[in-house]
Amino acid sequence: MDRLQGVLRYIRRNPALGAGIGILLFLILFSVIGSFITNPQDAYPLAAPASKPPSAEFIFGTDGQGRDLFAVAVAGTWLTIRIGLIAGVIGVTIGTVLGFTSAFYGGWFDIVVRWVVDVLLTVPGLLVLIVIASSLGDKAVDINGMALIIAMLAWMGPTRTIRSQVLSMRERPYVMMARLNGMSGLSIIFRELIPNLLPYLGASLVGSTNGAIFASIGLAALGLGPLRDPTLGVTIYWVMNQGAFVRGMWWWAAVPISIIVLIFVMLFLISAGLDELANPRVRRTV
């Protein structure tokens, strides 16, 4: 109970983090409760009468191909966040391993890692993903495959962050102390460095999840990747492809756009909040 109160008190001081977590909880509740009251099949074409505006029966309306947009929203929120999380977790894991080894061992390995990161961060990931996805075609990959492909370009940011943090941390007095006490390299990493890196790891995870969701929606909006599954990006693709606006079907676009905006604002707030957590000194200034 005390812990919970402490967390609540901290969130009052860090409203960005609180608001971000609040939106995240709302989105989780929405997809969990939604998945109980919708039939997943309603998120596919011909499940409902086409082009119906929001009503008591279909509260978000239906799209031009007969999907129930409420079911699409429930399924799409989860699928989109899932792609982001899979790619983000893989990206941060690779980034942490590379960042640590590169900072600890230095030498040619460090030089290679730094150059590769510098080069790949300059190349717009979305474009490379377009090349990969268009070479693969739309039937070769499913949602998880898409997440793995996106993960291939999600590790550079975390690598750079973790590397520079480790470089600065390993010279701190408490690490020297641990080394003098005869602690082994691995236990220094896990018991001294990782706990202090947690806010940065969290911020990296949010950052690469953000990038992955941006990329997945962008690819889908271009018509790449699996178009059968009702992700939010695929819904945007159909909105543009089927001329939802010209047909006056504002709800068709409003549903995916609002959820995507919520997701991105949520990620932004959480990352701003974690920033404050990691650097309390900027708390009063920014």
Added chain:
Amino acid sequence: MRYPPAFVLKRLILLLMIVWTAATLNFFIPKLTPRNPLREKLLEDASRGGYIPPGFNEMVQGYEKKFGLDQPVWKQYLTYMGDMARFDLGYSISNFPKTVGELIGEAIPWTIGLLTVTTALAFLIGTLLGALIAWSRSPSWLNYLVAPLLTLSAIPFYLLALILIYFVAFQWKLLPLGGGYSFGIVPSFSAAFIFDVMKHAILPALSIILASTGGWAIGMRGMMVTVQGEDYMTFAEAKGLKPRRLFFRYAVRNALLPQVTGLALSLSFIVSGSVLVELVFGFPGIGTLLARSVGQLDYFLIYGIVFIIIVAIGVAMFIMDMIYPLLDPRISYE
């Protein structure tokens, strides 16, 4: 000396590595997949009723010879690299006999025009707005702008584009729904045509400007707050300098530098975002061309566009790296 040779050399190598990576990815990624674009195109045409554009067979043969598909992979790679070094991007599959270079050449002025104007405007407006929000003498209502600016900075460009299309172009019918200029107007340097182009460019530009102004404003605000706490600000104020001079020459000048670094770092993000904005509006630039080539499975066009964009970003980064020391005399690259 502002440009030590070692620094310039390092940046040049980085630029070369970027170009080389782009070309190498373009060469190997398609090789790793089982698809054969030329064969697919031929099959598709044959299944549509057997119409094959004149010269298509020659093109396929030309390609197989050009890529030397019977040669070992390393030889193919070297030939490909030679072509890329000369910017010989080959022929478009869907618009044969046009070359990829010609198609990109037609589209790229639109994109460059849109991107330079919007990026410059967003950077200027955002930076100035952020500086004013943080400035202690500004009216306090400016602080109410922070929340909407934060929200705008978190939203991808193309979502804003969709929202703007719906309200401004569809509901209120103030501006055209999309395209680069009206149907039936012949492109020329007449006032009517230029006015028509401007009218079509307002909404794409507005969505990029609105979405990216927020980011610049938030960044500048943070820097201004830090700069205002510096001793030289207190000293300058104590000397009795005019607030205007304090603001521009002391605070903004020093807070500006990280913004310029940010501009270099976010170039690739801006380009990715605007590709999708062009698609939403059907703006006749490189993004729409890319989307069309994806739809038509025109692989050589896709690879060519991606290559050119990456090279352009690399060159822009290089130029910015060279400008940066001019802006900040404290930097030395020794």
